[in-house]
Amino acid sequence: MSRKRITSKELAELVGVSSATISRAFSPDARIGEETRSRILAAARKYGYQPNAIARSLNNQRSRLVAVVVNAIGNPCEAEEQQLLVHALQARQLLPIILCCGDHSDRLQLMRLAATYQVDHVVIFSDMVSLRDAVDIFPTTKPIIVSFEPLDNEDVSAIRIDGSAAVDEIVDRLTTNGKSRFTYLSGTSSSWIDKLRRKWFADALARRGLAFVADATGTYSYDSGFKEAVPLVHRFKTDAIICGNDVMAIGARDAVKRVLGKSVPEDVAVVGQDGIAMAAWDCNDLTTLSLDHVAFINAVVELIERHQAGDDKPDTITLTCSTRWGATA
Amino acid sequence: MSRKRITSKELAELVGVSSATISRAFSPDARIGEETRSRILAAARKYGYQPNAIARSLNNQRSRLVAVVVNAIGNPCEAEEQQLLVHALQARQLLPIILCCGDHSDRLQLMRLAATYQVDHVVIFSDMVSLRDAVDIFPTTKPIIVSFEPLDNEDVSAIRIDGSAAVDEIVDRLTTNGKSRFTYLSGTSSSWIDKLRRKWFADALARRGLAFVADATGTYSYDSGFKEAVPLVHRFKTDAIICGNDVMAIGARDAVKRVLGKSVPEDVAVVGQDGIAMAAWDCNDLTTLSLDHVAFINAVVELIERHQAGDDKPDTITLTCSTRWGATA
DNA sequence: TGCGCCCGTGTACACGTTTGCACAAAGAGA
């Protein structure tokens, strides 16, 4: 049953043409007789012939593969974006290769492996990889950086996110409601994104003569949010916890309510970041700094399309965050 | 900056050997002088040479690419499994190509596109694609079916899930607690998995002289669980809702509590399926028919490794479900 | 010295496409 796939030369023999003509039958704007083409396509269907994309890529110098570098697949925020991106790629006949860099696995080696497949584009969602490594490993493919790391390199395209205005709104409401002992629960200690997000809040606080009274570091997970929230409340008497993502915010809220027996937002307000679908669930109803994921991915896709069209001029697109008002702040 | 990637022939010239020797330097068990190899590797590092995997694949007839067919990336249950699988593949120097078949996109065309890339293995998580289509589109690659569809084809490997024992436990507790008006909320009308899961419960009920008093169909989403639960309680007076997955169960629970003002599990019990991490969150604490995702993916990986080793004999591995007891039933 | 063997390397071909060039046939314009 597992018979070999038929090649263009074999099909050529069966139809009675040359293999070059087979190839032409499959490229839409090639010079070929209409009658010949339909004869070939019929035979291809009959014998199950499909052009070999590996061979084509070798010849073309275009693989139509896209490396997508992410921290994790499970993380809801990333997952929503990945879903949108994968759909957009598929609609353009591009195939995504997912590189999962979050864990212990050797990121650099993994990216090098993907680079050997001559991917046409690289989309870097993960802020665990540095820009320097990215351009080093993909010298021929201009990467698209999606993390918010400040770029000093004019050679890569990027999406920049600006949340300062929305953050100002959030802090405004919190202070209006009497909050003053703010704390920040970040998701990781080594991430540019996390540092930048924290800075938005710190700046907004500074404009009002305030500052964070304490910091904690989790792992972007529910459990870490749950666990880290306890000392923030217990020891630092915080009345407003700003969390690095929505999942940790949900964990923190649960800890405040269940473990500490306090009410949210009256005793302690909790603010998330990302604006994932789950934040809007009735049982969560989270106040969160949210990003329009559709607009975000649209921007990425636009950059990819420019690259694909041969426009190598790098560009930076800036998006602004909005606020989802919920019952937690 | 975007200079072309260096080829093995060019590197050969620089080092003063033939391109064949370059190739040998990169295959661990080739006959090559130790001194020559280290000289080549040093030069490769210096000039940034990496063997071209596309060319190698063409030559080898092995791409080291794996097509992973899924319904969606956002779905938490699938996401957890995808994460595990991707990690396992990466550890084996295999690269995953994700095919997202859930939506409107033309599944068959998408799979055909992936097939042209000569993937070494195909893992089908989605039960939206039929077995017949799979073997048709990947004639040369024996696919690994992960959906639970009853297989009449001896040519594919499969993972089979058996939840009947755990389901019996669950139904036992529910009836002991006085539940009698069971309803089933499925995630889709066209899925084998969903039908099979429903059958486990229906059989367990039948053994006790019971049957579902009503059925509803959602979309595996929180919102659909929320919406579909209302009429089940309101109109059919159900006191136990079995949901097709955990996310819908959370939605159903919220609707029962917030919209209908009833208590869970006293008035209405809610049972999920999948055993995703979120089910164990403090705010959810869901009773659910759960699968050991690690064991599940281990089984998949074992099948892949056999295929990779050239053992084409198809095999079926059976896993059993367990129960996570929570506060909702 | 002569024979056989292993080691290290080069030569050449194959993998399955795409595409520039050549060329025959057909049609158009004079």
Place this chain on the structure above:
DNA sequence: TCTCTTTGTGCAAACGTGTACACGGGCGCA
């Protein structure tokens, strides 16, 4: 009829590897 363009096709050369085969040299052994 002669030339010029257009159309459809084949030939052959890439694309960058891996590897079977050949071959020269060094070594052991008789």
